[in-house]
Amino acid sequence: MTQHSELSTPIPYGRQHITEVDIQAVVETLQSDFLTQGPKVAEFEQAFAQYVGAKYAVAVSNGTAALHLCAMALGVNEGSCVITTPITFVASANCVRYCGGTVEFCDIDPATALIDLDKLRQMVESKPKGYYSGVIPVDFAGNPVNLEELRKLADEHGLWIIEDACHAPGGYFTDSRGERQLCGNGRYADLAIFSFHPVKHIATGEGGMVTTNDEELYKKLLLYRTHGITRDPALLEENHGGWYMEMQALGYNYRMPDMLCALGISQLSRADEGLARRKEIAQVYDAAFEGFASIAVLGTSPGALDEKGGTGHAYHLYVIQVQDRKGLYDFLREHNIFAQVHYIPAHTMPYYRSLGYRKGDFPEAEHYYSQCLSLPMYPTLTADEQRFVIEKVKEFVANDN
Known part of the structure; x- marks a missing residue:
């Protein structure tokens, strides 16, 4: 390989x-x-x-x-x-x-x-x-x-x-x-x-x-x-x-x-196959980031875990949270990894602020937004590509501490 x-x-x-x-x-x-x-x-x-x-x-x-x-x-x-x-x-x-x-x-x-x-x-x-x-x-x-x-x-x-x-x-x-x-x-x-x-x-x-x-x-x-x-x-x-x-x-x-x-x-007709691959990718990310105190993986809701050890999480996104989200976002882009942010809290958008909402209204949502980053997650992501993503995330976090 x-x-x-x-x-x-x-x-x-x-x-x-x-x-x-x-x-x-x-x-x-x-x-x-x-x-x-x-x-x-x-x-x-x-x-x-x-x-x-x-x-x-x-x-x-x-x-x-x-x-x-x-x-x-x-x-x-x-x-x-x-x-x-x-x-x-x-x-x-x-x-x-x-x-x-x-x-x-x-x-x-x-x-x-x-x-x-x-x-x-x-x-x-x-x-x-x-x-x-x-x-x-x-x-x-x-x-x-x-x-x-x-x-x-x-x-x-x-x-x-x-x-x-x-x-x-x-x-x-x-x-x-x-x-x-x-x-x-x-x-x-x-x-x-x-x-x-x-x-x-x-x-x-x-x-x-x-x-x-x-x-x-x-x-x-x-x-x-x-x-x-x-x-x-x-x-x-x-x-x-x-x-x-x-x-x-x-x-x-x-x-x-x-x-x-x-x-x-x-x-x-291929939906189950794609979903299974998404779960495999998530498991690799989970294992890679386990034990990294500076990388928080967004949790799975209790109801999505069943007694057989399966998960009902569909993994459209794989979200991590880090202190310097902007720094990691820019660093990954420098290495051709186009991670994304999901989502800017809706109440902070100018339209909803015009209706009376203000920054500070929903502190948990705003704190989450300040640290969240969605890593590459799609069925055709290769093992080499995922290893490269993980390597670069860890590299940035190590240098940032």
Whole structure:
């Protein structure tokens, strides 16, 4: 095996893996009668619903569209107040604002960077019932939120749950009965959303999915993703003929094309293989950094560990925390390692500060942000590349002490 003191090829934090089989799946669709709303859409929806264990799935143009449609389907409006975590991509909060609602943030558990369920309970119980409409937990980095515990709180206070599972297809937590609950299966959340951005587990370029077990919500999603228009004869108020359609609600063009669904179907067929490889990479990182007091590895939520020693963490990201994060970030870039930071706390963004939030509001989230760095994590990362990343992280930390 060749040892490398330097690697000339850039190593990103995430990367898509497109095979010849994927390419052929897209080519076949390009040569078919449908480029957009054809048979591959329903095929992908059915396959994805089966993969996560949900009754229904709705393919949409991206993860942000998925969040927006969920908020619409649940009736978010100017009178709604919704809680989410500040450590997420801003779309998790923005979807509420799109519908005119108010966003409030709940600080994170510093051990996992997930929304702190104890703080969330305190927050909800500090207000009268009905003050909050719902909560949007995020399975950050692929680490699943314990939705069974969250569901108890939600039921006590009449809250709905949108699970942002963009980082966690194939992830799971173990419930109080010892059963694995797959992220997005709809057992505890009203709706769940996924993204198929190139760095995600399943890559279609752009694309997203909503899953649910609620038939009424499912029908709303189908309507809202296509301008609020239906052609279903059973739903029409009038019927002038075979051409007739009705716009019954104000919807959007959030459809996912057939050719991207074809790619999604092909990618989904390798999802378990990719997830297994991510877990192998995480184990190598874990072993390499064990015992390094100056390198803190973001923890796995207790519910993601089962009695057989397995983990339900989906490892979209592998996050470490160091004192001199900026220094390490720059040092790695000098060596062609393009680590990334996830995320800048949403409440510190100028837009949310314009709504009254200030730096200092959520100290755990801000402390986490000051030290976090996502190392390269994707199935095609080679053993040599990972060794090089580990070598450079350790080199910087050793010299920084």
